[in-house]
Amino acid sequence: MSNTESTTRENTLEYSIGLGDDSLMLGQRLAEWCRNAPLLEEDLAISNVALDFIGRANMFYEYAVELAKVTGGVFKNQSVDDIAYLRDSREYLNLLIFEMPIGDFAYTMTRQLIVDLFNVDYFTALSASSDSRLAAIAAKTLKESKYHLRRSHEWALRLGDGTEESHTRMQNAVNELWGYTPELFEMSETELALLPAGISVDRAALFDTWEARVSGILNEATLDHPPGDWQVTGGRAGVHTEYHGHLLSEMQFLQRAYPGLAW
Amino acid sequence: MALLPVTTHDQLIRSKARENSLCPQIWALLDTVTDPEIPVISIWDLGVLQDVIEQASRVEVVITPTYSGCPAMREIEQDICKTLKRAGYSHVEVTTRLSPAWSTDWMSKQGKQQLMDFGIAPPTPTWQVRKVICPQCASTDNSLISEFGSTACKALYKCNDCLEAFDYFKCI
Ligand SMILES: [Zn+2]
Numbered sequence: 001m002s003n004t005e006s007t008t009r010e011n012t013l014e015y016s017i018g019l020g021d022d023s024l025m026l027g028q029r030l031a032e033w034c035r036n037a038p039l040l041e042e043d044l045a046i047s048n049v050a051l052d053f054i055g056r057a058n059m060f061y062e063y064a065v066e067l068a069k070v071t072g073g074v075f076k077n078q079s080v081d082d083i084a085y086l087r088d089s090r091e092y093l094n095l096l097i098f099e100m101p102i103g104d105f106a107y108t109m110t111r112q113l114i115v116d117l118f119n120v121d122y123f124t125a126l127s128a129s130s131d132s133r134l135a136a137i138a139a140k141t142l143k144e145s146k147y148h149l150r151r152s153h154e155w156a157l158r159l160g161d162g163t164e165e166s167h168t169r170m171q172n173a174v175n176e177l178w179g180y181t182p183e184l185f186e187m188s189e190t191e192l193a194l195l196p197a198g199i200s201v202d203r204a205a206l207f208d209t210w211e212a213r214v215s216g217i218l219n220e221a222t223l224d225h226p227p228g229d230w231q232v233t234g235g236r237a238g239v240h241t242e243y244h245g246h247l248l249s250e251m252q253f254l255q256r257a258y259p260g261l262a263w
Numbered sequence: 264m265a266l267l268p269v270t271t272h273d274q275l276i277r278s279k280a281r282e283n284s285l286c287p288q289i290w291a292l293l294d295t296v297t298d299p300e301i302p303v304i305s306i307w308d309l310g311v312l313q314d315v316i317e318q319a320s321r322v323e324v325v326i327t328p329t330y331s332g333c334p335a336m337r338e339i340e341q342d343i344c345k346t347l348k349r350a351g352y353s354h355v356e357v358t359t360r361l362s363p364a365w366s367t368d369w370m371s372k373q374g375k376q377q378l379m380d381f382g383i384a385p386p387t388p389t390w391q392v393r394k395v396i397c398p399q400c401a402s403t404d405n406s407l408i409s410e411f412g413s414t415a416c417k418a419l420y421k422c423n424d425c426l427e428a429f430d431y432f433k434c435i
Contacts, residue, residue, distance in 0.1 A: 140328075
């Protein structure tokens with residue numbers, strides 16, 4: 001095995017973990033709405049979307065597990081559950097927007113709109129990856145994200161252009177979340193290393209389309225585009241917000257209390 | 264003008280795999296394995312079963328998941344193993360194929376009829392405008408209640424004629 005080949009495999013492993021962590025964190029957050037949503041239909045909808053995110057995390061981790069069999073390293077001999085549930089905060093590579101709390105319903109739906117819009121373009125690009133496994137996961141995920149977007153788009157319009165109360169809450173949510181959006185378009189070193197071979201997606205290249213589309217929707221929903229005068233990053237390097245540890249303590253409880261527990 | 268029946272390339276590959284198979288008896292056995300959440304439809308009619316390969320004493324069953332987070336998939340895997348082991352196949356392996364991604368276009372005509380009889384409006388082919396038919400009274404005058412129904416694969420509708428709420432198998 002050549003040196004470059006093994007480096008590529010290690011990078012692909014880390015790339016898969018990062019994408020898996022993004023999905024797992026948001027899936028876990030959305031699951032918090034289960035039995036707490038404002039109406040039964042929403043309860044079902046959010047829980048279904050949560051399952052889609054947890055399912056895609058599972059697919060990325062499964063690939064990581066297979067790669068780790070060859071690369072060795074920290075994930076060698078680990079299971080999908082080990083990767084999902086037994087790391088500490090600094091070892092998770094998710095972007096910060098995915099770990100933020102659920103807030104109110106407006107906040108949750110605003111994040112979904114931001115993320116779904118991004119994901120549709122991201123997974124469209126990843127489905128053309130030269131890594132056939134990543135391409136297959138992306139193609140599957142893309143179909144679901146398109147469906148998710150239909151709903152988050154509708155809610156953004158309904159709440160943004162709704163009552164005074166719903167409009168205010170939506171505007172607050174947009175303002176509070178905006179500083180976490182630049183990180184979606186920031187390339188990590190791993191992603192940059194995988195770019196020339198066509199394995200990873202060039203996030204930066206997705207910005208203009210996303211910005212145009214999200215601005216259009218904000219406008220349609222009578223919401224103001226935030227000035228974008230602040231931003232926070234660090235998730236891919238394992239530096240998280242204060243909310244991350246709380247999320248992990250709830251998510252990991254079962255595996256920590258009953259090691260090796262399986263369904 | 265009547266719509267011509269269209270078969271996608273993926274559909275064609277799937278049906279050829281079954282037609283040209285050297286082990287039709289295994290495919291027939293697997294016709295008894297159903298979706299645990301919609302027990303009237305077999306995994307073949309649902310479009311989940313892709314291929315069956317028999318080599319010496321080993322049987323490999325290839326399936327494609329419907330939704331990434333669908334909890335029924337694991338149960339389907341177990342049911343496949345159970346069914347084949349009961350029939351005397353001792354070494355059964357279920358493998359998951361992600362690409363091409365599952366599409367409701369793979370659902371068979373019979374499968375769609377079974378859904379309808381069960382009270383779930385079947386999916387519209389993805390290349391057509393969505394047309395939802397009430398499984399109770401066959402009316403096409405209905406309204407969407409929610410994009411997400413009782414499981415990941417369904418949306419919730421209400422019939423404007425008979426006023427019944429019903430599930431629609433959403434097309435992806
Ligand atoms: Zn009806």
